[in-house]
Amino acid sequence: MKNxxxxxxxxxxxxxxxxxxxxxxxxxxxxxxCNGVYSKADSTYELTFSVSVFNPDSEPFASIRCIGTFQLDNVSDFNEIPDFFYPNSIAILYPYVRAYLSLVTTQANVPGVILPTLNLSNLEDELRRNTTQK
Structure with a gap:
């Protein structure tokens, strides 16, 4: 079996x-x-990654949903998705969300909202649970 x-x-x-x-x-x-859908037909995975940002004890002031499409090579079934995919797919999308929020808030002529660099590996189990196959 290929990697x-x-x-x-x-x-x-x-x-x-x-x-x-x-x-x-x-x-x-x-x-x-986060949630995802694996498509067996074309071996793609669509990750929906939603981020809400708020001040403690208040309503969110920013909500961003990013959809990333990934091509999985040498994966022919949902159960063959490698363990490393789940945390790494989130880690790939997060910098785009982070940069987008920073850019938009800075362009609004207010102090930019800069999300911290985070280790999001704790989202791996949530993504696994919320993954379906079509």
């Missing part, structure tokens, strides 16, 4: 909401939601 490999084919931000009226403090809290 499995994957690459990102595309990503897009399909839903973005920013309401800086709710951004009142420099402290940030971040909530992540």
């Amino acid at each position: 499995a490999a994957f690459s990102i084919v595309n990503y897009q931000f399909d839903k973005v909401t920013i309401n800086l009226v709710n951004h009142k403090k420099p402290e940030l809290s971040i909530n992540f939601i």
Whole structure:
């Protein structure tokens, strides 16, 4: 059996909401939601990665949903998706979300919102649980 490999084919931000009226403090809290769909027909994986940013004890001031499409090589079944794919696919998309939020808030002529660099490996189990096959 050949080693499995994957690459990102595309990503897009399909839903973005920013309401800086709710951004009142420099402290940030971040909530992540991720799910995916593996397509056996073309061996692709569509990762939906949602990030909500808020100040503690307040409503989110930014919600961003990014959809990344990955090509999986040498994977012919859902159960063959390698363990390393789940944490690494999230780690690939997060910098795009981070840069997007920073760019948009800076362009709004307010102090830019810069998300911290994070180790998101704790999202691996959530992504596995929330992955389906079509």
